Amino acid sequence: MMKVAVLGASGKLGSVISDAVDAADDLDLVARIGSRDSLETLVETGAEAVVDVTTPAAVMENLRFCIERGIHAIVGTTGFDEERLATLRGWLDEHPRVGVVIAPNFSIGALLMMQLAAKAAPFFESVEIVELHHPTKADAPSGTAQRTAALIADARREAGVGPVPDATTTALEGARGAEIDGIHVHALRIRGLVAHQEVVLGGVGETLTIRHDSLDRASFAPGALAGLRAVPAHPGLTIGLEHLLGL
Amino acid sequence: MMKVAVLGASGKLGSVISDAVDAADDLDLVARIGSRDSLETLVETGAEAVVDVTTPAAVMENLRFCIERGIHAIVGTTGFDEERLATLRGWLDEHPRVGVVIAPNFSIGALLMMQLAAKAAPFFESVEIVELHHPTKADAPSGTAQRTAALIADARREAGVGPVPDATTTALEGARGAEIDGIHVHALRIRGLVAHQEVVLGGVGETLTIRHDSLDRASFAPGALAGLRAVPAHPGLTIGLEHLLGL
Amino acid sequence: MMKVAVLGASGKLGSVISDAVDAADDLDLVARIGSRDSLETLVETGAEAVVDVTTPAAVMENLRFCIERGIHAIVGTTGFDEERLATLRGWLDEHPRVGVVIAPNFSIGALLMMQLAAKAAPFFESVEIVELHHPTKADAPSGTAQRTAALIADARREAGVGPVPDATTTALEGARGAEIDGIHVHALRIRGLVAHQEVVLGGVGETLTIRHDSLDRASFAPGALAGLRAVPAHPGLTIGLEHLLGL
Amino acid sequence: MMKVAVLGASGKLGSVISDAVDAADDLDLVARIGSRDSLETLVETGAEAVVDVTTPAAVMENLRFCIERGIHAIVGTTGFDEERLATLRGWLDEHPRVGVVIAPNFSIGALLMMQLAAKAAPFFESVEIVELHHPTKADAPSGTAQRTAALIADARREAGVGPVPDATTTALEGARGAEIDGIHVHALRIRGLVAHQEVVLGGVGETLTIRHDSLDRASFAPGALAGLRAVPAHPGLTIGLEHLLGL
Numbered sequence A, B, C, D: 001m002m003k004v005a006v007l008g009a010s011g012k013l014g015s016v017i018s019d020a021v022d023a024a025d026d027l028d029l030v031a032r033i034g035s036r037d038s039l040e041t042l043v044e045t046g047a048e049a050v051v052d053v054t055t056p057a058a059v060m061e062n063l064r065f066c067i068e069r070g071i072h073a074i075v076g077t078t079g080f081d082e083e084r085l086a087t088l089r090g091w092l093d094e095h096p097r098v099g100v101v102i103a104p105n106f107s108i109g110a111l112l113m114m115q116l117a118a119k120a121a122p123f124f125e126s127v128e129i130v131e132l133h134h135p136t137k138a139d140a141p142s143g144t145a146q147r148t149a150a151l152i153a154d155a156r157r158e159a160g161v162g163p164v165p166d167a168t169t170t171a172l173e174g175a176r177g178a179e180i181d182g183i184h185v186h187a188l189r190i191r192g193l194v195a196h197q198e199v200v201l202g203g204v205g206e207t208l209t210i211r212h213d214s215l216d217r218a219s220f221a222p223g224a225l226a227g228l229r230a231v232p233a234h235p236g237l238t239i240g241l242e243h244l245l246g247l
Helices: A012-023 A040-047 A056-068 A084-095 A109-123 A144-157 A217-233 B012-023 B040-045 B057-068 B081-093 B108-123 B143-158 B217-233 C010-023 C041-047 C056-068 C082-094 C109-124 C143-158 C215-234 D012-023 D040-045 D056-070 D082-094 D108-125 D142-160 D215-234
Strands: A002-006 A027-033 A049-050 A071-073 A100-101 A126-133 A176-179 A183-189 A194-204 A206-214 A236-239 B003-006 B026-032 B048-051 B072-075 B101-103 B126-133 B177-180 B181-188 B195-203 B206-214 B234-237 C001-006 C027-033 C047-054 C072-075 C099-102 C126-135 C175-178 C181-187 C196-205 C206-214 C236-239 D001-006 D027-033 D049-052 D072-075 D099-102 D128-134 D177-180 D183-189 D195-203 D208-215 D237-238
Touching: A002 A040, A002 A217, A002 B206, A012 A217, A027 A040, A027 A217, A049 A056, A049 A217, A049 B143, A049 D099, A056 A071, A056 A084, A071 B012, A071 D237, A084 A100, A100 A217, A109 A144, A109 A194, A109 A206, A109 A217, A109 D108, A109 D195, A126 A144, A126 B181, A144 A176, A176 A217, A176 C109, A183 D142, A194 D108, A206 D108, A217 C047, A236 D215, A236 D237, B003 B012, B003 B040, B003 B108, B003 B217, B003 D056, B012 B026, B012 B048, B012 B101, B012 B195, B012 B217, B012 D195, B026 B040, B026 B217, B048 B057, B048 B217, B057 B101, B072 C072, B081 B101, B081 C099, B101 B217, B101 D001, B101 D195, B108 B143, B108 B195, B108 B206, B108 B217, B108 C206, B126 C181, B126 C206, B143 B177, B143 B181, B143 B195, B177 D108, B181 C175, B195 C143, B195 D012, B206 C109, C001 C215, C010 C047, C010 C072, C010 C215, C027 C041, C027 C215, C047 C056, C047 C196, C056 C072, C056 C082, C056 C099, C072 C215, C082 C099, C082 C236, C099 C215, C109 C143, C109 C206, C109 C215, C126 C143, C143 C175, C175 D012, C175 D208, C181 D128, D001 D040, D001 D108, D012 D027, D012 D040, D012 D049, D012 D215, D027 D040, D027 D195, D027 D215, D027 D237, D049 D056, D049 D215, D056 D072, D056 D082, D056 D099, D072 D215, D082 D099, D082 D237, D108 D142, D108 D195, D108 D215, D128 D142, D142 D183
Parallel strands: A002 A027, A002 A049, A049 A071, A071 A100, A100 A236, A126 A183, B003 B026, B003 B048, B048 B072, B072 B101, B101 B234, B126 B181, C001 C027, C001 C047, C047 C072, C072 C099, C099 C236, C126 C181, D001 D027, D001 D049, D049 D072, D072 D099, D099 D237, D128 D183
Antiparallel strands: A126 A194, A176 A183, A194 A206, A206 D208, B126 B195, B177 B181, B195 B206, B206 C206, C126 C196, C175 C181, C196 C206, D128 D195, D177 D183, D195 D208
16 A cells, blocks of 8 residues: 655645545555645655645755655646756656656546547637636636647647637727637636636537536545556656546 | 518528518518618508618618608617617607617527526626627627626616626736626637527526527527517617517 | 524534624624524524524424514425425414515525526427436435426416427437426436536527526525525515515 | 549438538539439449438448449448448458448537547546437437447446446436436437537536537538548448547
8 A cells, every 4th residue: 555645734735635545445644744844754654655735935845855765746736847847857867766747737627628628629620718717816817728728729730720710800808818829718707616617619510618617626636646546657757647647 | 460571681681580471370471672672662562560681871761761651660780879769769759659679689599698697697796708609700799798798787786786806917918808897708709609698697606607509590580570579569769679578 | 783593503504504694794693503402592692583404303393483482584494395384374374573484495596597497488499407416416306406397387388388399209218307397307416516407498590598506505695694684574474585585 | 633422412411511522622523413313423423432321221222332333432321230231341341442431420529529528438437418409309319329328338347437326216207318328318309409419527526528519510511521531541341430530
């Protein structure tokens, strides 16, 4: 049974993931580590893998500690730029058996939504993205919507598909959304919603719509657990849980 | 049986409405009048009411002819500003038995969507509009979306409801849509679609969505026919079919 | 400030409503009463109104106690048949200033969904209901779906609208759903969902869809609070919060 | 430029496909063949491939004629059972360069919807299918829904996923739909609709919905044309356009 510790266990997401690891028959939760706890606990408890859901300020130090001690990591923390990724690759070169997965999204449903949308996009003339979130979210469009637009634009370019048709000549001001890499994104902010996204694709006489609804933070646990189970077989740096899950 | 003529009968919409009048048991289609036909045909055939689906350039002359001869009119043609409406009221004052209905939308479904959305809007903190059309449409957002936003904003003001919540602080460029009277509107342009609109309302823990899908021009006929049946009982100028249909 | 007590306050729904009453500026939560607490607390604390979210076994005794002491009640508890309602009317006849509201649904969104669907139903040839819930729900279709079907069937009968069109001649077995009063209801049970319902209406060339999504038990609080504020002005027995809310 | 004939060209679908072949730059429409026309026209015009959208009574004779003369066929006609497929394989064994594609569905959107749903199904606990059609359709559920259910059931079995959760203990009568291979299917019949299908998948805290809307028969042409372009490279019998299109 794999021994797992959660870094950032006192946060909302960390708490959900800790409980899910604890409840899993094939995983052994050995430590819930908060910001005031020592990383030495990882060594004392014999942790073989961690889930890191801490902060951009803390995550690099955490990962150096883990990599040097042969502990795998599934990382939900944000803020990884090219420089940080290069640093991680350097550390991993010296410890080639360790696996680190940078996972901007733990939701299997969101990952599938992006993958399926990118797969379908070259088969349709038109595609636009609508993302819907609670009105206390500060950024628009969402990071997931921006990644989806980039994946779709890449897939269409690779397949040699031209730009989406658009005859708009008159327009008004003030829309919340964006055009990203030629793909229109619309951002709704509605009380009562959690995190939702719809990709609308259309060709002559038909449309295909792929929608993901995240209703509860609990949706992030299954992806984190699946990542833990798969990471020992994926040494080195992996960007995106989808590469471990066979999506 | 009411004798009905269609002005603009050679256009696509005029053709659909002419066929529907022809097929109705309680209406008698006496003339399909195209742009080259004389209005005198109305007199010769004894038309009691017309449906006008011509052009902004032709419609005022048509209506003067009808009003002066006691012929009711259901008008789907666009381009009515305050000046034109005042002119119509002047003509109707002199012929007080005649009814003229300016109907920006013949679709009963679209009218209901707008009415229901305006009725529901004061009960929710948040509301946004998503309109979806084929990519050859030149204007964005659609006229229907703009009217819906105005109706919703009016209903909320009247009920004393404050502005919708929105914490967006970072934003990107290029969205297709608008903020109209404080209400966000998003405009999608997708091949394969016809004319669709969704109003998303949200309060604590719940959302209400009202969606209208127009899949075929045939959807415009039932509203025009219902208008014809009701117009004799509604002399003077009426703006909006909804006032005749008891929506 | 109205003094309010919650009966059944230790349950999940009772807890949410107690917290919402507590947080409201114009309501004073004077008691959270669980199954082991004495109703005398209501008298001691001077409660002017209660929300009852207890059990069918307890609710009648609770209501008799309240009515006899002049305490208004908003009742979310289920299990009211004609006999129980007649009993309540008898008690209220002797205390004509007291208001009791039997509210099968506290969600303003769900109430609006039902009202709007019933209003729209006579204008369309076709209408069907799709309800979607979590897979641990024991009854199918949901009570809300059954009430919606009955409201729609009533509205169509009253308007003289005929039966919905259906040419199905071959069919398979095992569907989860029902035909209620001539209206087809479909019941989906999907992990991850909470409580959702969609009414799909259709006429020539167009459809209208009204959808309610309940994502969180918190959605039941605003209706209960609005009921509390309105009940003093509605003495006697009222069935359905919608009559107090002007929906 | 490939010389193409359409068999069943006087039907609605045949007419749409003939026009699309005619309009394509890389295909040459050499014959529109109706039920009274001779198959010899195929030889006279030098047709290299046909699209057959005729009737179950006519299709086998058409295919024998084509296979014996080295003419490829894309077949949208229904009614193929194991016996007919075996017969076709026998004929094709003697003419190994000829390709015949039995295509129960020409819509690329519908094919993608089925493929994506089958791909996603093993990752979610729950899955159900909702299909929506016009109310003059005689069979329920649709053939597409039945195929989708079978594909989903296969994919889940192969992945070792257990049955969908369902706690329903009380149920009513009369639902239109089915349980197919353990997958619930719901069939809506609504005036104004054409052909639509939604697959709803759900896991802890999240759902994924894949929806296909077919609004116009024109949506069947692109799949037929793509099939024509690919069939020379796919000799023998192929069941399903998806195998030629790289979906």
